[in-house]
Amino acid sequence: MLEILFLLLPLAFYSGWQSARKRYKERQEKRKQISVHFVRGINYLLSEQPDKALDVFLNYPEIDEYTADTFLLLGNLFRNRGEINRALRVHQNLVARPDLSKAQRTSAMLALGEDFFAAGMLDRAESVFTELLKDDPKRSDACEPLRNIYEQLHEWDKAIEISQCAQQRSKSDHGRLIAHYYCELATQELQKNNLFKVEETLKKATKAYPDSSRVLVLAGDLAYARGQMQEAMKTYQAAISKDSRLLGMLFSKLLNDFPQQDALENLYQFIKQHFTQSQDTRLFAYLLQLARKLGKLKEMHAHVDEHLLKGKPTLNTLAHSTEVLASVWQESNTCDMAQVQTALQRLANSQPEFQCGHCGYKMHDYLWRCPACHQWDSVANV
Ligand SMILES: [Zn+2]
Incomplete structure (x- = not known):
């Protein structure tokens, strides 16, 4: 019996080799x-x-x-x-x-x-990313797209929730964004006159990002809505001190909401002090407008001279500066355009002279081909 098995061994080897060869051939074919x-x-x-x-x-x-x-x-x-x-x-x-x-x-x-x-199929996108998060609650790559979706849908509560999750999972700082979302909610509550809710929401925003200047603006709005005028003005000024760009956003509102002479005087002194310290051109145009409103144009003469001589003039500051000069010239019966001319020349030199007619890209030198959209012969004078 053992001999028969021994004789069958080569046959078994041969059959195994044949089937392995067949499988290999099939795989190769595939x-x-x-x-x-x-x-x-x-x-x-x-x-x-x-x-x-x-x-x-x-x-x-x-x-x-x-x-x-x-x-x-x-x-x-x-x-x-x-x-x-x-x-x-x-x-x-x-x-x-x-x-x-x-x-x-x-x-x-x-x-x-x-x-x-x-x-633009935001609901479908939301369900895909939510499913991914359900499968693996620790993953962070689905959080960012979800945050974008909630931002687009103005679903601020959900945007806050997902940003907080993302912050925990990826250890990245989303505080500034979360504060903006709370500010969006506070703005909605302010429109409904739910002042207590506004206060609560702003506290959460401050906790998320203590350095937020938007929270200060809204705190000013809240104080104004409560009739606390001095507090409102103080808070708006704190916001402008933190970020001078905000004066542009708040200026008309401040003029309309605080028309009393002493409030305007207070604002004028505040901007003047900040401008003297920072020489920030953005403040100068507003300072001149306030000076005109308060009948203090002549007080600004020295500042205007310095601005025209050494500052970075803009169209806006030039327009208001000439107003100051005109009132001084009227009184002294003189007219000296030299300073204005120098400032205008500096402003003109700082402006790009050419622009692409195809994409709007501005440039100082003429180019045959636009560096932004790569169109030929599309550049012309502004
Ligand atoms: Zn172009």
Whole structure:
């Protein structure tokens, strides 16, 4: 019996070798088919036939880790070219494949969510990213797109919640954004005259980002709504001290809401003090407007002289400066345009002389081809 088994051994070897060879041949054949598919798809892409390429890729027989990455990139390429429908088809096809690893499926889902977002289908994008977060609550890459979606939808409560989660997960600082979202909520409550709610919301905003100048502006609005005029003016001034750009936003409001002479005088002294310290041109035009309103144009003569001689004039500051000079000239019966002329020349030199008629890009020197949109012969004088 043992001898018979011994004789059958070569036969068993031969049969095993034959079946391994067959399997190897089948695998090789399959790989060859896949390579042919792949090359055909790429050729269609290179010859600008994206729909034919798409058909090849969508009917791709089997996906491994390399082809999955290629599919992902292909979809992203379509999205970046603005071809959202094609991107959606690629990524949807990828997500539906049963042979993907967990990491590949997650990447495909993220890409699909971005496609929906780019297509403006915010509810679909939201559900994709929310599902990803449900699957793995520790992941942070789905938080940022969700935050963008809630911002677009003006869903400030949800935007705050997701930003706080993102802050915890990625250890990045979202405090400034969270404060803005609370300020949006506070503005809504202010419009409804829910003043207590405004106060509570502003406290949360301050906690999220103590350096926020927007919170100060809203605190000024709250004090004004409560009839606390002095407190309101003080808070607005604190906001302007923190960020001088805010004077531009608040100036008309301050003139309208605080028309009393002593309030205007207080504002004038405040801006004058800040301008003297900072020489910030942004403050100068408003200072001159206030001086005119208070009949103090002549007080500004020395400041105007210095500004015209050494400052950085803007159209706005020049217009108000000439007003000061005109009132001085009227009294002294003189007219000396030299300073104004020098300042105007400095302003003209600082302005770009040419502009692209195609995209609006401004430049100091004439160029045959626009550096922004690359159009030829599109540059002309401003
Ligand atoms: Zn251009």
